Amino acid sequence: MEKNFQNISAGNEIQISFKDTENNKEGRILQAIGNIFISGSLYIGIVLSLISMFNIESVSYVAIVSGLVFIFIINYFLDNLKIFSRFLAILILVSIGLLVFQGEYVKNGLFLTMNQIGNVVGTHTGFVMNQYDISISSETYQIAIIYFWSFLSLIIAFICALTVKNNSSLLLWVVVLPLFIVEVFTGIMPNFIYNLILFFAVVLLTNYSFIGVSENNKILGKSKNSMILYVAFMIFLLFLVFSLVLIAVKPASNYSKNSIVANIKNNVEDKVQDFRYEKNKTNTFTQGNFRKLGKLELLNSKALEVTMDKPTSLYLKGYTGSEYTKEGWTDLDSSIYYNSYELFYWLHKYQFNSLNQLSSISDLMKDSKDKNEKIDISVNNINANSKYLYVPYELDTELDNSKDIKIFNDSKLMSTSFKGKRKYKYKSNTNLVKKYPLLASNLYGMKDEPKIKEYLKNESHYNEFVYKNYTRIPKDIESLFENQLGKVPKTEDGHIPYEKAIEIIKKYLNQNIKYTVDPEPVPKDRDFLKYFLEESKEGYATHYATAATTMFRYFGIPSRYVEGYLITPKDVKNISEYKPININGTNAHAWTEIYIDEIGWIPIEVTPPYYNVMETVDTSQYPGGGSLEKNKNNNSPSDSTQGKQQIIDDEQKPHTKSKEDDKRTLTTLEKLGIGISLLLLITILIYIIYVVKNRRKLKEMEESFEDSNYKLAISRLFAYSMFLMHYDGLPKKGGSTYDYIEDIEENYSKKYVKIFKKAISINQEAIFSNHEISEEQYEYMKRFKNQILYDLIESKNIFQRIKMKFWDFIY
Known part of the structure; x- marks a missing residue:
């Protein structure tokens, strides 16, 4: 307590003064x-x-x-x-x-x-x-x-x-x-x-x-x-x-948000995302964000390390975009999934998952010669974006219930960890994408079998959701395609055959678009797709896949934009089992996926340099748009909640569960929690009363220090100052106040002895003499009190200060 007594006031606070x-x-x-x-x-x-x-x-x-x-x-x-x-x-x-x-x-x-x-x-x-x-x-x-x-x-x-x-x-x-x-x-x-x-x-x-x-x-x-x-x-x-x-x-x-504010917000979000999920970027794909598009750079450095017991070529999908905007691909609105909660609850209950659809169909063919082998896959994410898990279309593991993994709606798998997930394992089938037309043909041939009927019934409900949500495009984009591609012919099932749509889209892109890794940037506030198709007419996989995805939707075929990595036939050639396969940044790619009725999501290649990178699909038995039996018109799909109800009704379960049935009574643990909460609330109220009471006493005491009768004010200030020193550890003594001088010198300093002696003298004069007490003496006693209080607070740690203020009410 060697502070300058004359210059320090209580709490060292800024003093703004007012009339009394x-x-x-x-x-x-x-x-x-x-x-x-x-x-x-x-x-x-x-x-x-x-x-x-x-x-x-x-x-x-x-x-x-x-x-x-x-x-x-x-x-x-x-x-x-x-x-x-x-x-x-x-x-x-x-x-x-x-x-x-x-x-x-x-x-x-x-x-x-x-x-x-x-x-x-x-x-x-x-x-x-x-x-x-x-x-x-x-x-x-x-x-x-x-x-x-x-x-x-x-x-x-x-x-x-x-x-x-x-x-x-x-x-x-x-x-x-x-x-x-x-x-x-x-x-x-x-x-x-x-x-x-x-x-x-x-x-x-x-x-x-x-x-x-x-x-x-x-x-x-x-x-x-x-x-x-x-x-x-x-x-x-x-x-x-x-x-x-x-x-x-x-x-x-x-x-609408100010553009400067929006840009700052976007830049901050981008930096945070990069800090959380990116190490050393091996490619410049942007997870569907058109704002960040620039020159395409695919580095020959390791992004993923993949190990398989039966090496095979696969599409590994990561980011999936569901809704087109002029600035990028986004997810479907959260309200859509919330309102479809019952649908996905029942689909998962009956083991229907869109991420496992191809493998589920393959498993149904247990007596078929086309049933595929299972493979074990381990992924070590070295430098790829760790927010997403990279999984094949042939996935055979229910990863959505795994630790640190969340299925984001029906489109992709994401990590729930702050820095993402770098290592994971799953089972898959060998490449089914290259022969999905044959798989579809076999499925249609077995449609009267009970297990196939069960699958097709569940798929029909998901199918309604897909057509309702993955065929939407903005009105201005629809008008653009009407001018570029002509009007869509009306068909019974709502879309032209898949192979015809693929042919039209590829032909259009080949004839009108130039492939380049360094296209012109899209000007601010311009629609990405309009600028790409009408003005620049050049780009790479992101541009091609975006155009193709929206074109499929224009033709009535559900589609989504995807970014991920290709494990090509060249990558697995002569690779022995369990030998790590290095997937570099050069394998990063963007493509479109379409929903084949009753089969599931299938990747479609529309970027010219990549036409022959993966195996060619056998289209000799391609499923046509009008060849499937459906209980609906795809142009006007029913609400997905109706699909949920049909599942319930078809199963005729006496005890079913839905979002409405999720309502429940309190468990014993919850009752205990509520009881503890009420007890805590009562405790808080009692403490508040205790605080009010003691704060009021403290306030009354502080007001008494301002008494216009200086004699009374000085005696109260001195008594409070002694109380503070006793609180700080000064032992109490009987007899004269001067008896404390030795202890004060030992506990504090000689300087305090001098100050203390003067304070005693002023206090005794106020109590015992008939002299008029001057304002100067009164101000000295206030400074004496303030100095002791200030040094007391300074000598305590944060927890001791909290106790002083909120339990002992010292100040």
Whole structure:
């Protein structure tokens, strides 16, 4: 404690000073108004944002207003600890009574809210949350919602009021920051105005916390509470003007992100993705991102190391693009998969997986000479993008249930690890792609067998989903193809034969497009495909595959864009079993895949230099577009949820499960969790009461230090200073205060002895003499107290400081 006593104040804080109006009636009224306004704004912003984000439609405004009333009562009675404690006790008793006698409604209100949150989260992210069983009739749902939200509103109101009352930014970390994080990462946004209100409230709270740490004196002739209200009013005016201008100039319906902001966001995301999943890039493919396209570079350095017990040529698909935009390929909207949850649940239950489709058909041919051999494959990802798992169309392993692996919808496999997955194994069939027409022909010949009927029934439901979602192209692209390729002839099954579509597309690309690895870049804000086909007319695999994928869709054939690696016949030639096969960056490629009815996804090569890299497909028994028996018209596929229901009905299962049937009662573990949560909530409420009580005492003590009677103020300051030194370890003694001098010199320093002696002298003069105490003596005693408090805090670690502030209430 060798600090300069004259120059250091308590906590080393910046001091903004105000008139001493805090203890008069006007000051208390202004403070109450300021607290109510700020905490009320926070409360309204949080509650309305939650209701808006998760579409909680049944919440009555009575429940919301009750929170505002509670905020008013807290701020009116909090200074009277006795009345406030009684009010809080009554509120807790009433709450317990409602939980006991109306607990069923409160519980179901919670479950209804959680179910609705699950629906919204699922729609925006595709993540499926379990639905809770509702044990009350639908007529009473609104009552249950009102009960639960009344409780929740009171809790939020209580936290808001205490946060503002104690000049704390705790709420920013506990509620507001998580809300903004949810908005950023899920895209679940509240009404624009509610977000502005919340932002306005956060600014007010920050302003209040800054001004609230100030001591008394003068600043522009205004009191602290007047200044808070003045600044709050100015912020509110700015907020109001800004909101009106924003709504008038840029309506929410026409809002689009500023291009500079969008570019910054995209660049940051690209850097993060590269850090997580890329080592030393061996190629310049961009996972469907047209913004990053440049000159194609395929390096002769190792990307994958693949080991097989029966080496064979394969397409290894990684990234798969499902939806075309002018800036790149994207995944289907999360809401599509969420709404098709039942379909995929039942398909997986009956062992139907689009990633295993070719192998499943091969396995059904157990009596057929065309049944393939199984092979074991190990992949060591050396430098390829580790976000995706590279798997063949002949995959025979259910990897979606494996650790650190997630099946992303029905299109690709991805790693859930932060840095991706570098090593993995799976089973596969030998190359089925090269003879899928024969496989299809054999399947059609066995269609009356029970196992084939079962497979075809499941496939028909997935087929509906495929045609509904993988044949869409933008209207302007459709018009482009109508001009370039002519009108599509109407057919019974919705598309021309596959072999004819492939022939037309290849012919068009061969005649109109020049292959080059260094094409002209697409100008900003131009549609990639339009510019490629109408102006530049040059490109490489990404360009060809993108054009072909959208052209197949134009012809009514489901298709997707794929990036991955080729294991070519040349790569496996003379390779013995289990010998590592080096797959270099030169093997990276992009292609299109089409859905062959009843067979599955098949890669189609449309880039001229790659026509003969893989084995030629035997098309002598090619399945035609009109040769398949279907229970639907592909031009107007039924909703995928109907397919789910047909599966259920056909199986005639008495006990079935769907998203609706996912609703459930609480397990013992969940009941225990809720019980612990309630106990924790009660503990928190008790602690809050404890905090309020002790903070009030501390505040009263600090106010007593400002007493205009310097004699009283000095004696209290000295007593508090002695308390701080005892807290710091100074042993207590009876008798004269001068008896502490030896211990102070031993524990602190000789400098403190001198300071302490003077403080004793001033204190004794204040207590025992009739002399007038000067302001200088009073200020000295304040500095003495501040120095001891400052050095005490500085001597403690972070955990000791937390205990001092939030448990012992030393300062």
